[in-house]
Amino acid sequence: MSEFEPKIIAFVCNWCTYAGADLTGTSRIKYASNVRIVRLPCTGRIDFMLLMKAFSRGADGVIVSGCHPNDCHYTSGNFHARRRWIVFKSLLDFMGIDVRRIHFAWVSAAEGAKWAEVVNSVVNDVRALGPYDGYKNLAPIAADWRIQDAG
């Protein structure tokens, strides 16, 4: 059986990280193709439920990234997001959800190389953690189909 390839979903803001990931491209820096980017205007827009939904959709890892503090295109969206993440991440951890699978980052529009590093390190880390079956199997549908797929 081939090595497990994690599915990573990234929620990024349009102005910093999305642009940063564009720069990664323009700079032709290679990184793992496991990541799928969902573009949002601002990290402030990222509803915490989206992260939950990413896992229920089968993500093995999630990246959330936006502008560095003080750099938000909307001035304070990322500050609000940060507060939300602090509470949310702690809550998830408290519930025993594997927070190692959620990577929060600040990647600016100038940090093309950093974006590649972030993706690669998350892919490597999550690959080592293995598939997030514990979460996926919570819903009867995913559990069933997964058994079918395996068989």
Added chain:
Amino acid sequence: MLAKMRQKAKDLLSSGVVSTVIGYGEGSGNRVRALFIRKPDDADKLILDERCVQNLAVYLTKREVRALGRPAVVARVPVMRTIQQLMFEKQVAEGEVAVIGISPDSQVLDFPDLKSMAEYVSAIPFELSADEKAAVEKLEKMTAGERWNFWLDVLSGCSKCYACRQSCPLCYCERCTVECNQPQWVSVPSHGLGNLEWHIMRAMHLAGRCVNCGDCFRACPLEIPLNLLTQKIITDIADKFGGADEYALNAFKPDDKEDFIR
């Protein structure tokens, strides 16, 4: 003190200041229940003892209760905190509700208005009890895997009867997120995923708002300790943001500390 409360209820009703007094009365078994006293003479049915803990503020946002006219509500500290929060959230306005305050040592408190009630209750430190703290810490000390199994186990019984939500005075939304189906944010059935999503969402939506009255836990037919989640958030908000904000999630400090965003 009981007499004073009854007298106060009587006065409020007979003077026409309020049309209903929401308080506690004897229920079935050894339970107490919410009473809606409409006539001064009925005020003697009101009781006050250690069983009287239901957060009666839950009724302040109910349409049918509102339709009865201006209510007075018997309010211990958590209830007063709730009313304060409801005011902050524009669900209760000054003048709409009278409060028969009950101090921690069971004295009847007189408040000329909600503002003075809010001032009184703000002066009482908002923190978890030692037992509550210990319960949160006990869970914190477990490994993530142990916590996962703990919650999977306790939530497995949840049938999504929403008693936790309905008993919560701050869950007054006419259409809860779980009822938003475009998109379907929370999986409806009470399977593992649906339950987890529901409880995470509930806790997050109460983050920075919960007054730790404990009614969600008391309402749960299965006695699921789901207030541990909100209690955890209460400690987090106090520890990480100082707890001074009126609502921690629409405020921020440019130098809010975290150690995981890289």
Added chain:
Amino acid sequence: MSRIGVFICHCGENINGTVDCAKVAEAASRVPGVSHSVDYKYMCSDPGQSMIKEAIKEKKLTGVVVGACSPRMHEPTFRRACAEAGLNPYLCEMANLREHCSWVHEKSEATTRKAVDLIKSMIEKVKLNQPLQPIKVPVTRAALVLGGGIAGIQASLDIANAGHQVIMVEREPSIGGHMSQLSETFPTLDCSQCILTPRMVEVAQHPNITLHTYSELESLEGFIGNFKAKIRNKARCVDEKLCTGCGMCAQKCPTKKISSEFNAGLGMRSAIYVPFPQAVPNKPVIDKDHCTFFQKGKCKVCEKVCPTKAIRYDQEDRIIDVEVGAVVLATGFDVLGTDFFPEYGYGRYKDVINGLQFERLASASGPTLGVIKRPSDGKVPETVVFVACAGSRDPAKGIEYCSKICCMYTAKHAMLYKHKVHEGSAYVFYMDIRAGGKMYDEFVRRAIEEDDVKYVRGRVSRIYEEDGKLVVKGADTLLGHEPLEIRADLVVLATAGVASSGAEELAQKLHVSYDSHHFFAEAHPKLRPVETNTAGIFLAGACQSPRDIPETVSQASGAASKVAGLFSQEELTREPLVAVVNRTAPPLYSTCTGCGLCMPACPYQAIEMEEIRTRDGTVVKVAAKVNPGLCQGCGTCVALCRVKAIDLQGYTNEQIYAELMAL
């Protein structure tokens, strides 16, 4: 009925070289709701765009997905194409197959699979896209220009000459900026002040320009076309209307030993002063930190001598509100501070000076009236060492960038020195000579060849004082790293240009991005160099990165033309990607509970509460409402709303959810 058209761009080989575009188009064609799916070499080309337009018309497409480069690149292109074909432009989305896929992954099945995923995800989003109409907002035709250096002056004059109002704000007592401090300018060696001062006067006299010197921006709110600024007029303690600029006050001021900013610390000024003779406005200010009256409560000499009784010790800062439609940032740069070069003794040895100080020494209006005298003893130096790249291009010092102007001004300095002290020797330590520009290289060559300036390629390692001389130790890398020691009388460091002090704070006030060195960031390094990421705020000059005068002036004119372009419209159309609070049928009217918790989270104060009334006027509910003119579409309120009553057009909950579920 969704009839989505999918257009996969090869971008030559840029995408197709890594991603199997035909396969992607084929996979997309099988997605329910897709009725047209093709791939093509260059979708952004005319024929490519025509393909899209024709398909929209022929197949009556209800949505378009273009799988090509970053939407940040060509989204406007394709949306325009859709609009031209009669499809609402907001029904077009792009999937980023180039920057986020083909350019960053190896050619493989997995990469093509990713491309298919990205396309599918966008198809699901587009199915839920709603036709949106641009928001129209009025434009206030006045510009705020921050900074009164040559950049601000040029931008102001251009905008004012185009017939629009300009409000210029300069934090120093006079406009003029660094250019007014310069002696001669390269490569023509004409007198800096001679060419600048007429423009300064023009600014002061221009009917369309309101000048606020000794003033700073307090706050800026609003958005393109509709900014509201607060300007702090710092107290000059002088009634500008009464003051005639006679200079009596400065003459009689007993406190005269204050280091002159204008002379870069090489000269002195009084506590009440006009920074330099040609200052605009030619009105003094009282430097409260040094004024005897303000410090000790006694003196008032200036008040006594003022012939027009213009001194006002009790003057207070005034806050002025202005409404503008655009902002030009022209706040310039600073030179690196003294503590930066302990090994060069800058700040320790009087005769180690920076380039700006040398400008003052060489300037006819300077403290030495243009005679090159060294600061320590006033002697004319026999040997002068110029050190280029002092700080610049030195990652160890935290400044990786090239300050761009130093090569040229160092050549100019050496040349000026040689012109004034024919017998003297001038050495220039350099790393590379960057003399790109019209007549620039010729200028440097002239210094070397005609004026006998000795260029030494190598870094200076240390400078120390010995027997009244400055020993400059370095190495000549062109001569095999031979150690070199020059005993100099004066050392001039071509210190790096850095962001103006307070730039970071200002950027945050204005919500514009800035780089790690606090220089303001342009919206696109190549294609939008004079715009910032915040619409309506433009850049001119060295606040963006160090640059010389001609470049600054052309950029200022560029910014001005952007402003003029903006002001050429009566109203502005804005992207309708704004938040909206739902309104539903009775009896609910809106799912909004009216809790108001979203309001403080809005960075633009765009959320207000609205009373919802029945037809007969009874208030049934109070619900939030978003002012689409103020909303910038960050969506923070959306994520905060517990009942999902607020949604963000273009990024609705349903759209994002569908996008996610398709991944």
Added chain:
Amino acid sequence: METNVYKPYLMRIAEITEETPDVRTFRLEFTKEDEAASFSYKAGQFGEYSVFGEGESTFCIASSPTRKGYIECTFRKAGRVTKALAAREKGDTIGFRGPYGNTFPLSDWKGKSLLFVTGGIALPPLRCVIWNALDLRDNFKDITIVYGARSVQDLVYKKELAEWDARPDVKLITTVDPGGETTDWKGPVGFVPTVLEKASPSSADSVALLCGPPIMIKLTLPVLSNLGFSPENIYTTLENRMKCGIGKCGRCNVGKYFVCKDGPVFTFAQVNELPPEY
């Protein structure tokens, strides 16, 4: 053999008509021939239409049982399922469970005149009856249709309205609310009850079928009464939220009656006895 009552027929969308920007009519064909052959229904019945993955939605069968081989449904984009339905295109597969519920007693009406009074999106349930009656035209005397909508744009079945209008054996009055007319609108302008009153069709040997928004019904009933229609002779169909359609899920009951099983067709004599739970 035991069958799964929740298992829908798989139907292919054979045709889509965009009635208004929000309203669509689907013609659905069975994907399996044996199902098509064995399927039958009567005027007034409804079904559960499903978009797989989104859920089910309830609406009537809008086509006439006299037309074999397909069913039609007309719906307005409103909730999660109808929105998803509206996004389907020709050739897509959706699900259909049914037919459920009772029917209009067409056979009892032999020899009678039929008056249809309806408004807006409430025409579809009656359209089924109208076509049914027209296909058995000889069975009935006069057929009168009074149909109104908020505006010209909101009229559904525009092609069929024209067809009915052209028929000598149908009297069709199409009206739009004041303000809803277009410049080329030639029909009457006014609310349905008023227009009906003006037309004053005979109640002799006649039944009326009334279907529309609550306010229209409220104002039309007295008009019908004045015209001489007794509540027993006025029929309507009720709508309530449903999930199962087969009397089990517990939502649609009005008092002791399940709209899904005991309805959806009621006479106003029956409706008047019902508690206000619809």
Added chain:
Amino acid sequence: MGKKTINVDSLGELFHKIKSGGKRILAPVEKDGVILFGEVASYPEVATGYIQTVFSAKEAVLPRFEEILRFSSEGRDVVIEEESNKPVPTVVFGVRPCDAKSLSVIKAVFERDYPDIFVQSKIDSTTVIGLSCVNSDEYCFCTSVGGAPGDTAGSDLLLTRINDANYLAEIITEKGESIVSSAPELFSEAGNVDKDRHLAQVNRQFDLDELEKRLPALFESPLWAGQSLRCIGCGACSFVCPSCTCFDIQDETDGARGIRLRCWDSCGFAQFTLHTSGHNPRGVQSKRWRQRIMHKFSYQPGELGTAGCVGCGRCSRACPVDMNILQHIKDILEAR
């Protein structure tokens, strides 16, 4: 069909026999002080000394969520998979007579008109070993709604504790017989046992027929609003109720594949009857409370021939705000 006795100590062996016969056993178990039906491996896991489980045995035949359809789509086609509706043969042990009776309500609802194979097949493959009540509390009122602490209706085999060592085992059905015959050595013939002597005393508190007769006229009564004022509109009463069957249908997908689930719903929820238009026929709690009472005591008796309440008292115990159904019914009967 016969009366036997079985020694308490033999129950372990009986469980063993049932399990080795390929059946799973659901029985009341204690979890953190709460008694619930759960799967057990052996008899000692079974909880004792309780009045009622929090949730009823209804879950054995009407789980809180259950797949009713499985589908997948490929392009424009949809495939519905053949259902593999093969319920696990189950023995539910320790079912109170009220719960056992409720199975007949569930059966009636799901068999009528359009038989529901999912519930039916589960009922068919489930054997109910009832356990008579020797204790009751103030919330119990089975005798008022046609039941009794030792009622055999709905059980296949009914156990009644008759002394410290023994249970009386009444064989009610074939299924019950087959349990006994699977381990005949564990059972002995019962002599003359006065079963009633060992049962809890539950007094009849109201007249069910009278209630059914009265209710239709009370539809518009203000009493509903008065009673439901303290009701907070949760679904605890419905979900713990052994005879509440209302449900919701929900689709869940994972990419192109999906399942349709039937899951418990409650008439107490505000959204239960909400139309998409925003109109809600039962828009306030009083109407929903009325629906609950009407459905159980007026509509269902007419429709199914049996009340939709078995008097277990669970709703009263579970209610966070002490909506005591028994008291409310008494008040309804007193209303003029």
